[in-house]
Amino acid sequence: MEVSIAKKDDFMVSLDRLNAYEEFAKFSHNEKEQIVKFIQYAYHIDSPYVRQYESLNDRFSTIARDCPIEDNRVFAILAMNGTKEDNDEAIQNDILLQSYIDDMVSCYLSRIQNNYKFELYITYQLLFSEYCHRLRVKVPFDIDEDKALKAIETKNKIVTPCEELIKTIERYRKDIFGDNSRHADIADKKVARVRPEDYAKMAKK
Numbered sequence: 001m002e003v004s005i006a007k008k009d010d011f012m013v014s015l016d017r018l019n020a021y022e023e024f025a026k027f028s029h030n031e032k033e034q035i036v037k038f039i040q041y042a043y044h045i046d047s048p049y050v051r052q053y054e055s056l057n058d059r060f061s062t063i064a065r066d067c068p069i070e071d072n073r074v075f076a077i078l079a080m081n082g083t084k085e086d087n088d089e090a091i092q093n094d095i096l097l098q099s100y101i102d103d104m105v106s107c108y109l110s111r112i113q114n115n116y117k118f119e120l121y122i123t124y125q126l127l128f129s130e131y132c133h134r135l136r137v138k139v140p141f142d143i144d145e146d147k148a149l150k151a152i153e154t155k156n157k158i159v160t161p162c163e164e165l166i167k168t169i170e171r172y173r174k175d176i177f178g179d180n181s182r183h184a185d186i187a188d189k190k191v192a193r194v195r196p197e198d199y200a201k202m203a204k205k
Contacts, residue, residue: 011046012037013112023107027100031069035101038067038078039108056080056179077101106183106190114176121172122191128165131158 015036018024029035041049041063042056053059060079069075077098110118135158139151177184 008048009037011044012040018108018112021107021111023100023103027104029071029074031071031074034067034069035074035078036104038063038069039101039105041067042078043105043109044113073097074101102183102186105180106177106186109177109180109183110187117172117176118187121169121176124165124169124172125188125191128162128169131162131165134158135162 015024015033018036024036027035041047042059044050049059049063053062057079064075064079069078073094074097077094078101110121135155139148139155143151173184177187
């Protein structure tokens with residue numbers, strides 16, 4: 001028997017606070033408040049829907065009943081069903097709508113719900129990149145053999161922490177995004193375009 005979910009919204013982040021993030025501020029829709037509520041019901045770790053429904057399909061269908069969205073195109077995107085428009089203009093509009101919603105979900109999972117974990121996740125990625133950069137630098141051919149061997153030995157010592165870093169990065173990615181690989185990729189690409197010092201400013205929001 002299905003357990004009835006009490007509508008407790010204490011876990012939710014206010015729309016005013018969410019609008020401090022570009023991903024939410026730029027989204028304009030007459031059902032924006034309801035759409036943002038749907039996202040939080042679907043992904044917040046303390047959401048009763050997340051706790052009760054491991055299956056995303058079951059979760060989405062139940063949320064749709066309790067938090068209805070009239071725009072079928074928006075609901076199809078939120079439920080990861082895609083849309084089925086048959087003309088070029090409608091398809092382009094759907095691509096833009098998909099982009100807005102994906103940006104909000106990836107932002108919510110990374111910089112709002114899991115901001116501290118996400119900062120560590122990015123830090124480990126940067127550290128891994130630094131290690132790889134060191135490994136790719138060739139040992140100069142014009143140094144003596146002892147120095148060359150020492151340089152190669154140092155590189156070999158870097159390989160082990162690199163392997164451990166990969167495991168750590170994958171673990172944080174799973175903790176933050178779960179099975180939402182598309183949203184993880186969106187967050188990663190956004191951060192890749194930002195300098196580390198700029199990201200530090202973003203993380204303080």
